[in-house]
Amino acid sequence: MRHDDIWRAIDTLAAEHGLSPSGLARKAGLDPTSFNISKRRASDGKARWPSTESIAKVLAATGTGLTNFTALVTGARALPETRSRGRSKIPLIGLAQAGSSGFFDDGGYPAGAGWDEVELPTTADLNAYALAVAGTSMEPVYRDGDSIIVSPAAPVRVGDRVVARGVDGAVMAKLLTRRTSNKIELTSLNPAFPVLSFTLSEILWMHRIIWASQ
Numbered sequence: 001m002r003h004d005d006i007w008r009a010i011d012t013l014a015a016e017h018g019l020s021p022s023g024l025a026r027k028a029g030l031d032p033t034s035f036n037i038s039k040r041r042a043s044d045g046k047a048r049w050p051s052t053e054s055i056a057k058v059l060a061a062t063g064t065g066l067t068n069f070t071a072l073v074t075g076a077r078a079l080p081e082t083r084s085r086g087r088s089k090i091p092l093i094g095l096a097q098a099g100s101s102g103f104f105d106d107g108g109y110p111a112g113a114g115w116d117e118v119e120l121p122t123t124a125d126l127n128a129y130a131l132a133v134a135g136t137s138m139e140p141v142y143r144d145g146d147s148i149i150v151s152p153a154a155p156v157r158v159g160d161r162v163v164a165r166g167v168d169g170a171v172m173a174k175l176l177t178r179r180t181s182n183k184i185e186l187t188s189l190n191p192a193f194p195v196l197s198f199t200l201s202e203i204l205w206m207h208r209i210i211w212a213s214q
């Protein structure tokens with residue numbers, strides 16, 4: 001098992017129950033900050049792993065079996081009992097507007113008022129949301145005004161198209177071209193735009209784009 005796989009499984013489990021990671025921790029009787037992104041690595045970059053006690057409490061609080069949790073760790077994108085459950089409407093906001101405060105919680109999950117709604121193919125991720133593309137950095141695949149559907153629960157791998165938020169508040173749709181233990185590289189699909197390089201501490205969260213209107 002890898003460090004990132006364990007945390008992805010916890011994030012997915014939270015999403016399956018309509019919770020943010022902090023909400024999941026609270027439901028399990030843990031400190032609400034236990035699963036925050038900032039708690040997953042020490043200040044020196046060393047990986048912090050959730051304790052077996054924390055995982056046991058989370059499984060008990062959500063009624064999830066160890067087998068199903070293990071499936072999430074090894075790459076399943078949803079729990080077996082919720083794969084068929086989907087949502088046809090999800091919250092929508094403009095990509096430029098998303099950089100303003102109040103639209104996302106600390107874990108990068110949609111929060112607050114001001115969101116519109118958009119119809120889409122069903123998704124099991126209860127925290128999925130939509131963004132309206134602004135600008136030309138992702139042309140020709142995503143044009144200005146297109147809607148992209150983003151899933152906080154979907155595993156993110158190199159080569160995926162993602163939405164990331166930096167510590168400066170900027171929210172961007174990019175291609176994840178490189179990820180190491182301390183560095184993330186994001187590329188625009190439009191070759192006229194430069195490659196962006198960030199340290200892990202400069203990125204608050206990163207979610208995968210799973211669908212787009214064309």
